Amino acid sequence: MSAYMAQELARPAARARYRVPAAWLMAPLLLALGAIVFYPIILIVVRAVAPGGHPDWALWADTLSAPGLLAAVRNTVILAATTTVIGVPVGVFFAWLIERTDARWGSLSRLLPVIPLLLPPVAMAIGWLFLADPRAGFLARPLIEAMQAAGIAVEADRVAIQSWAGLIFLYALWAVPHVYVIAAAAFSGLDPSLEEAARMCGKGRLRCFAQVSLPAIRHAVGSSVLVCVISSIGLYSIAALIGSAARIEVLSVYIYRLLNFSYPPKTSQAVIIGLLLMVVIASIWLLQRRIAARTGHAQIGGMGVRPNLLALGGWRWPARLAVLLYVLLTSVLPLLALIVVALQPFWRSRIVLADLAFDNFAEFGASSAARDAIWNSTMLAICAATAAVLAAGLIAVVARHAGGRREQALGIVTKVPAAIPHIVFAVGVLVAFGFAPLRLGGTWLILLLAYVAIYLPTASIASEASVQQVGNQLTEASRIFGASPTRTFRAVQLPLILPGLAAGWASIFALVLGELNAAAILSGPRNPVIGYLILTLFDNGTYSQLAAIGSIIGIVSAIAVSAVLLLGRPRFARSATA
Template sequence: MAATLSLPTSGRAERRPRAGGRLPVLLALALTAATAVVVFYPMLAIGLRALFPAEGSSLELWRQTLASRDLHVAVRNTAILAVATTAISVPLGTFFAWLIERTDAHWGALSRLLPVVPLLLPPVAMAIGWLFLADPRAGFLAKPLVAGFAAIGIELDPSSLAIQSWPGLVFLYVLWAVPHVYVVAAAAFGNIDPSLEEAARMCGKGRLRCFWEVAVPSIRHAVGASVLLCVISSIGLYSIAALMGTAARIDVLSVHIYRLLNFAYPPRIGQAVVIGLLLMLFIGSLWLLQRKLASRAGAATVGGMGVRPNRVALGGWRWPARLLIVGYVVLTSVLPLLALFIVALQPFWRPVIDPGMLSLANFREMAEASMPRMAIANSTLLALATSTGVVMVAGILAILASGLGGALEKAMGVATKLPSAVPHIVFAVGVLIAFGFAPLHLQGGWLILLLAYLAVYLPTATITAESAVRQVGSQLVEASRVFGASPARTFWRVQLPLILPGLAAGWASIFALVLGELNAAAILSGPRNPTIGYMILTLFDNGTYSQLAAIGSLIGVVSAITVSFVLLLGRPRYHASS
């Protein structure tokens, strides 16, 4: 077990402080009940539809669903993508977080923002940016590269550079996942006392061994949360798979479910929700396994003596590490953003850039049209409301659950993770059935989108919140209670400042995800309540790539300003002792 940094306890075994009084229990129950209305009512609707279909028997429905060859292919492809994405993204994102938070390779506030630049674009816009770059017929990079090799006598097959392929799909999934891993790991590294790494260096451990054997085990809760987050998100991601996977004939579960709901006649809602129930069991089991492993392994926590950001000196590896981070940002973010801006300035997408044809006509057309303006305003307000709401609820529930412990903590954890087990598209169908018709009649409004977003992004918020709370530990809470502080004062003065970086990381991730959300919007958004995801899907289907690039560029700017501000506001702050 990794060492725990804590206040002296006079030889007594560490014990979890239990919340005193009835107020925490009542607050936990009230929040859980309010969450249950939004979470379980739609899930109950789709569950009943799967177990008691309107037509035929449930056994026949399950037999038809499980016997589908298309389902078997989608499960296989989804498993490959989830494993590959997690295996690459978690080590890479954790390593970048360690370089920036724990070594002298950092560049102040700028270095903290570099690895999260991919968060500034919704996944669908990032994928389209890479389509502009790596399409074998008209890509800004692919076509000149093929021509350059041909000029020196090397014939290169253009399809080998296509983004619409297995390597391209894994590449895009990794680009999307690495910043989400980074923000969780960076928040955890920022809260750990560097004395463990200093002791390891004094014992003769090299820099990489210090990272692998000391730093990573110290944040194992955050690493476990990142693995769970990558697996869950990879399974449910629709936008990248729909655009690139479909072109490469690589079908995954999210696309398979979307086709069952939108391209089958009549819509096979029963088969879609059966798949959702099976995913619920799988992801729920995975979460329980991660919890069990994390509780056995232990981790270093923030102690009571205060921490200072002493950094590991990389010596001659300092600039190569910086160049590695810059190269990652250039290859994964700067190039697709640049491609989006160029196409947005063109009257139509063409691989040859003619400065005389560049103009702001697409931006002016978008500003004059009411639908894009309404979509941007709706998505921005929904992103602000969703990220703030779920992070506040998740943070309070995580602290209350940690103090209550026992069966109630496990029940609250399971309840807040269940929506992640249902693909967003299927959950959106449940929300439509539960809230869209009588007696509420919310279909076509922004409130039904908000309810769906609050439910589907609650698991992401709780994973980051639980990781932040566990990283803090219980020693400082005990010390505050010993000195007579009330639970409320302990929360505001002790716990909240320490978990704030983790909550800010979760807020930034959720804001960027909601801003360009496409999965639930494909079912719940329409002409009366348009969102950016709905507009992007409509423009892509119509082939209006220049306007698509314009709206992608604009939301990139909005997301960049908001996410950067929140990450800077929530970064750890250290004060020297007098």
């Protein structure tokens, strides 16, 4: 201990040099993020809430007393709570099974739980609509007919996907992979000595998971809860497609209607609701940070760690079947339904093999607008995911080193866009950058700016979970031995947080690829993206074309996400995938 203290006292200059480069690097980054994130928010709030230079309290009263708002709030709270209660335990448990037990199947097992990321939520919702619609669903219609033939009276609405049960089912299926990628990144670098010691003391498999492994990744669990709550509140596609048909309106759909189904658009009311959501989400984030600070952080063992997989014995194959069943429900069945409908001339429950053809794909490929939409969305997804993850990762590392209130302030800066519904934020981006003097409206760049800002919170949550999991001991040891900040980050921190960054990149890529809300405001014939194309096809009722684009999205996303998750594995895992 005395030697350690002597080295610390002998290196005050090194500690000072560690902080200065970070400050120089952070200043332009924070200025750029401030321009992208805060300028649109401030501009639209000033123009909409206080158009005459002073607050319009009557507008607030009208907004909060509007019919339907209370029901939308109640439905949103129910969906966010049930999604979190179901999605977080299932996602964390799957991550533990694959990263810490012998239920894995090499590299394939790491890809199975994230396969649902390959389908945007709108594609999964459309696939399940094709499966479980009581009138023409591939599963629901034969089930109803079989039960009626057996003399069992059944109401079609009882098995319809357009219901509370169907909505919660789809929300939970959608949430699990987002939880998994965060928890798996934490489990992959966890020091296995903790679990080995617990096993030697006689703890069973489930007790080892609940009392040792799970508390060791508490930061990742807290981040997963935050992701579920924020994403559930802002999710539009599933709620619009399934919830609206079941007459279950949530806040995202309510805000969309204010902006698109009112004349003139009620932008002021939408902004007020967005501001209230910002306060709620910021409060949840601060609560999560306070709980995490009280519980400390777990220790990652470093690059030399080799996990000793827990033997599940007779539970090995049931665990594998549970993962396969989840993949079947979230990806295989919806994707098969999309492909079948894409091959049909029109959607119907009866499949006639002679009618199946690639005409919809050929028509889709012959459209220059469709090709431009796929290319634009793919490039935007790559650029937005990379920019958001790099910015969030750097901020998380510097914030962790700064600590205290500065860490909280930087965390709040990166979470602000999550509190603004995407469609409201897109309006702010259009007002801020779409007209004079920049005139970026209808361009590729305005979509990129919006996507980076919108998905910065997702990248920040994944980055913070990875950085907090590492702790400060390794970076302090590197500084004591004279390593520069750049070398410390490159040789010590980056290899350990890379799985979390890769997980965040994969999530953002899949989300941007099928993004609908911002595309509805910022995209058009001059800068088409997949979200704009999906909205057009859905409004026109061309389900076969809609199924074709859903299939194409799955293929593009599968290649990119699989490659990133494999390359982003810890180095030791690449040599121990058997």
